[in-house]
Amino acid sequence: MDRRPILLVEDNPDDVALTLRAFKKVGITNPVVVARNGVQALDWLFVRGEFSDRDPEETPSIILLDLKLPKLDGLEVLRQLRANASTHLHRVIVLTSSREDHDILQSYDHGANSYIRKPVDFDRFLEGVGQIGLYWLNLNESPPQLAH
Secondary structure, eight states: OOOSOEEEEOOOHHHHHHHHHHHHHHTOOSOEEEESSHHHHHHHHTTOGGGTTSOTTOOOSEEEEOSSOSSSOHHHHHHHHHHSTTTTTOOEEEEESOOOHHHHHHHHHTTOSEEEEOOSSHHHHHHHHHHHIIIIIIISOOOTTTOO
8 A cells, every 4th residue: 555645635624524534434444644735845855845844755646626615726736736846746646626627628638637526425435435446546656666
């Protein structure tokens, strides 16, 4: 199992708590780094600002990215990730409540690996998080340069 941290980019504290609870319930024990806006997410990924002292070798196993974020929206975060040589291969799962076709299209156009709508029902959310963990942390192979 991939034990690297999960980067959860989410500004809603209730959704953060729900996601962490779901991870715990399905046995996902990876450390979780929470970025509450797009700027903070990029600062963590690019090892700058308040995160300038973190180990740059520590890359996320997956990035769970909400689209509706303060300071910098998820699509712009995704665009900047894909434009940078050090982050362009990171696995990004858009996890959002948006049901807009435009958001889905834009997410894939900007290089998302997956687009998942947040279910409102907790049991369905738990099931979805379990499937995310099984696939992305257990089954899917990371590019060799990211699999530290």
